[in-house]
Amino acid sequence: MGYLSYTKLLSLFKDGTLYGKSFSAVLNYFAKSGVGRNIVSEMTDELVLKGELIKKDGRFYPADMPKGAFPEKPVRFEMKTGAFRCNEKGFGFVTVEGDKDYYIRAENMGQALNGDTVEIRLLGGKFGDLAEIVKVVERGATKITGTVFSEGGLIYVRPDDKAYFADIFIDTRSKSGAEAGEESHFKTAFDAIGKKVLVEITSFPKNRCPEGKISKVIGNRFELETEETSLVLLKGVETEFSEDVLKESSAAAHSVDDRDLEKRRDLRGDIVFTIDGESAKDFDDAVSLKIEGDKYVLGVHIADVSHYVKENGALDKSAFARGTSVYLPDKVIPMLPFELSNGICSLNQGVDRLTVSVVVTIDKEGNVSDTEIFKSVIKSRYRLTYTLVDKLLEGDEKLGNEYNDIADIIQKMNGLRCLLERRRKKAGYIDLDVKESDIFLENGNILVSAHRSTPATRLIEQFMITANEAVASYLYYQNLPCVYRIHEKPTQEKTEQLKSFLKVLGMNVSWRKDGCHPKDIRKLLKDCEGKDYFAVVNKTVLRSMQKAKYSAINLGHFGLASDCYCHFTSPIRRYPDLLVHRALKRTLDGQITSFIDLYEDFFIKAAENSSKTERVAEDLERAVDDLYKTQFMSDKVGNEYDGIVSSVVSSGFFVELENTCEGFVPIELLPAGTYTFDKENMCLSTYRRTYKVGDRVKICVVSADIASRKVDFCLAKNDRNAPIDRKKRRPRAK
Structure with a gap:
């Protein structure tokens, strides 16, 4: 007769071997080892009595298994590691790279917090996606940032981010956290009650809320500056440079001297100029154009930032960590100190500047027939703005006389722009007309409007795309390291969701089984032009796309219909561009072999990090834009506006206004009735009304909450879908 211990039996249930097995299955397992029925029966009964096993529906489970985790079929425990993200509704997901997302119930989160990397145990579930967190x-x-509260003599911080469920208790008994020369932590904590703070979590006690210390008092709640600073701190974006970085920046040259001109082509006599927005202060690209026969010779000249930011120096390490500049309505958080970005690295008018030039010859069909890349020195003749260039293109006579030496060049540049656009559109270039926001501060007032592209902005866009493609192709076909900008085609799941959405609008598209081609998307957008739902379709198409990112491997760019693409034209504000410059210059100087040996692996790391920092920057920019829009709408409560239903959920629908501000119409503020949410057709309906994506509605602003950055609307009284005033109903026929 075989021997079996209680410990051994219990471990077999816990490791998944006997997990969820019936009694007969457990017997069969031990049959070969000679353990009899009576022994198995007595031991399983004993473990159930002790509370170490649970018997449910004739199957046995370990008692420490989370509540509600019984699978439909017995499964083996499997462990995986991934990134945990919480939802403010009380549940979460763990994203495992190369795998699906796993659902985490509130009781299965353990001590994990939003953003932690965690180890999970798979629990099966109906769809095999249920899991519990076993370790951080x-x-x-x-x-994290939050507001300080006091209750029963305790001080705690309630996080701003609703994804952090736990309050952070402040240990007022300790004076740790007080900086030299400041008040004690105890006094600071009580003084900060009701204020926004940055809190550092110092410990994670078991079965209790985290503990921490206040490291910075930000300011009063509901004030624009305080809320914006809180968002910047929450995202972990550095706003200050270290002393080493500032020292290295100050030591950089402030002007170009003769030694810098070695092995550079002198273009200071050429007509070269910059075209940027009115408020721009750093100019990293300049353009030129010559006509040779029936061909255009386009020059794109980019600031040689890598000449001043040396590899592995303090500036370089700081730029790598930041990855990108962040653009907020009231400020720029730069990748490089302003002393460099607005100084020696900026192609300011009338001064010598070092550049890397890409000169491409383009035929009358818009195809690039020749490319030349070289180090250069330029002197920008003009600092032009988009507004000024648009006026020149419209034929403004006064400006034409003032800029008579370049007026004709700009007209020819616009002709080249049209040629490049036609060629790209023919290839499937997706030019999404998604409304972006222009947010300005004028005399302390916030102004919000929809950003519109113009011939001047599209001109620079086309020229920069051309230069980026030329550089990427040059490095790719020479098998040299490069940080590519890749954009993969939409997933099958996203494609099907897009098709379902279009079907709701009465558009049946038939795309290939392996997905859609850029030309398919382009045709779709063209078919929607002039329709009320055009803007909504553009936004939905954008959401169906995969996120563009950086990669050391070339996978092409779906949205641009480009086989090979990189970022080269903005080294002042993007780290990948800086790396591409280094690879180019090493090639031009004949040092590429040593560069490949040293930096090929680094390009992989840099691509991953730059994609990550870009996402952080975009999230911050979007959140701050929403903050400013909410503040903008806060004094417009009671005002009425026309808008379009942009999305529908079970609890109401969102409406986007012409100025790009968006608000939510909750179901409670809709006309009385029993509403049914049709997820497939994306609409809310009663027996007499239906609200669907793309509908035009007139709304009234109900509230604007700056803390949550949310605006609520209701339907205006004179909207055709507004509540009916029964006193004004048509009288009965006599």
Whole structure:
């Protein structure tokens, strides 16, 4: 007769071997080892009595298994590691790279917080996506923002981010956290009650809320500056440069001297100029154009930032960590100190500047027939704005006389722009007409309007795309390291969701089984032009796309219909561009072999990090834009506006206004009735009304909450879908 211990039996249920097995299945398992029925029966009954096993529906489960985790079929425990993200509704997901997302119930989260890297145990579930967190592998953010509250003599911080469910208790008994020369932590905590703060989590006690210390008092709640600073701190974006970085920046040259001109082509006599927005202060690209026969010779000249930012120096390491500049309505958080970005690295008018030039010859069909890349020195003749260039293109006579030496060049540039656009559109270039926001501060007032592209902005866009493609192709076909900008085609799932959405609008598209081609998307957008739902379709198409990112491997760019693409034209504000410049210059100087040996692996790391920092910057920019829009709408409560239903959910629908501000119409503020949400057709309906994506509605602003950055609307009284005033109903026929 075989021997079986209680410990051994219990471990077999816990490791998944006997997990969820019936009694007969457990017997069969031990049959070969000679363990009899009576022994198995007695031991399983004993473990159930002790509370170490649970018997449910004739199957046995370990008692420490989370509540509600019984699978339909017995499964083996499997462990995986991924990134945990919470939802403010009380549940979460763990994203495992190369795998699906796993659902985490509130009771299965353990001590994990939003953003942590965690180890999970798979629990099966109906769709095989249920899991529990068993261990925190690495903490995410240890500094978060929130508001200080006091209750029963305790001080705690309630996080701004609703994804952080736990309050952080402040240990007022300790004076840790007080900086030299400041008040004690105890006094600071009580003084900060009701204020926004940055709190550093110092410990994660078991079965209790985290503990922390206040490291910075930000300011009063509901004030624009305080809320904006809180968002910047929450995202972990550095706003200050270290002393080493500033010292290295100050030591950089402030002007170009003769030694800098070695091995550079002198273009200071050429007509070269910059075209940027009115408020721009750093100019990293300039353009030129010559006509040779029936061909255009386009020059794109980019600031040689890598000449001043040396590899592995303090500036370089700081730029790598930041990855990108961040653009907010009231400020820029730069990748490089302003002393460089607005100084020696900026192609300011009338001064010598070092550049890397890409000169492409383009035939009358818009195809590039020749490319030349070289180090150069230029002197920008003019600092032009988009507004000025648009006026020149419209034939403004006064400006034409003032800029008579370049007026004709600009007209020819616009002709080249049209030629390049036609060629790209023919290839399937997706030119999404998604409304972006222009947010300005004027005399302390916030102004919000929809950003519109113009011939001047599209001209620069086309020229920069041309230069980026030329550089990417040059490095790719020479098998040299490069940080590519890739954009993969939409997934099958996203494509099907887009088709379902279009079907709701009465558009039946038939695309290939392996997905859609850029030309398919382009045709779709063209078919929607002039329709009320055009803007909504553009936004939905954008959401169906995969996120463009950086990669050391070339996978092409779906949205641009480009086989090979990189970012080269903005080294002042993007780290990948800086790396591409280094690869180019090493090639031009004949040092590429040593460069490949040293930096090929680094390009992989840099691509991953730059994609990550770009996402952080975009999230911050979007959140701050929403903050300013909410503040903008806060004094417009009671005002009425026309808008379009942009999305529908079970609890109401969102409406986007012409100025790009968006608000939510909750179901409670809709006309009385029992509403049914049709997820497939994306609409809310009663027996007499239906609200669907693309509908035009007139709304009234109900509220604007700056803390949550949310605006609520209701339907205006004179909207055709507004509540019916029964006193004004048509009288009965006599």
